[in-house]
Amino acid sequence: MMKAMMWEGRDALRLVDVPVPECKPGWLLLKVMSAGVCATDAHIIHGTFFNGEPPHVLGHEIAGEVVQVGDPSLAAWIGRRVVVETAIGCGVCEHCRSGNKHLCAQGGEIGFPPYAGGYAQYVAVPYTCAHVLPDTMTYDEGGILEAIACPVGAIRRIGLAFGQTVLVQGVGIAGLSFLQAVRACCAGKVIATITRESKRDLALRYGADVVVNVAAEDWHARVLAETEGRGVDLSIDAAGAPQSIADAVTLCAARGRVLLYGLPNEQSLPPFPVTRIIMKQLTVLGLTNNELGWAPLLSMVARGDINVRDMVTHRFSLAQLPQAIELVSRRPDDLIKAVVHPWA
Ligand SMILES: [Zn+2]
Ligand SMILES: [Zn+2]
Structure with missing residues (x-):
């Protein structure tokens, strides 16, 4: 048996004893x-986002040690420290074979029904989802890597040429990851937006050259002034607000690219600025994750090009998951990312 935090319904989490998951061949x-x-887990628990029914063990950002394998061919994995890339695909369709198993029609994800997740002492995963952690990386760095892998994979997909200007709206974990990723990819001037002055230092520390407070200045004029009136070559929305999505298009230079990453509330979808997109000949891409971003990301973190360690700001035991969810929902200024330690 093991301890697991069971999501039992709206705002209902309970620490329970359940059997250790079965480890099938290939797992x-x-x-x-x-x-x-x-x-996302906070939204699911609060009932504001739907992705399967309770009861379920959530948790899709996982690092741990391999303690058992499902068949002898995997024996070499025993004892390895790994981070889990949670998308599960059929392995044979075009999406699966092109690094996009999260788009597989037969797919699923560890941490979402029917696959039990990481808010437990043990979790079973296909070996194809496991990446070995470099020795220099801690389990906590592995535990939050999924939140960084998605933005980094998105930059890998959309591409960035040497010296191009970038706007990043939002300085949560995604925004900070975008800042570090574009910096590592030799961006030119990088502009970040904040809505609270208390976030300015953070944005600067994670790679922004210019930080504009959208609540305190005529920030469109400022972005244009910083880019010789052109707008930016790559305009990233990591905020997901109706206004920030429209602004991402407005502030993109002609023939530039817009990367939409922040998910808007389905109830307040922004008007689609189609005329601007056409007349300025923009490329607009919606991006989530891409498994091919993981290996380069692990190398970048090991080399020190991307700092993950400082993004872990809060640590909880498994029993304290409800407090962690409350914290993540409240989003205090000093929170970048919280983790739980199931053996603490
Ligand atoms: Zn997530
Ligand atoms: Zn597939």
């Missing part, structure tokens, strides 16, 4: 050492 059993607490 690994991990002792979970760190699990990132994602805002």
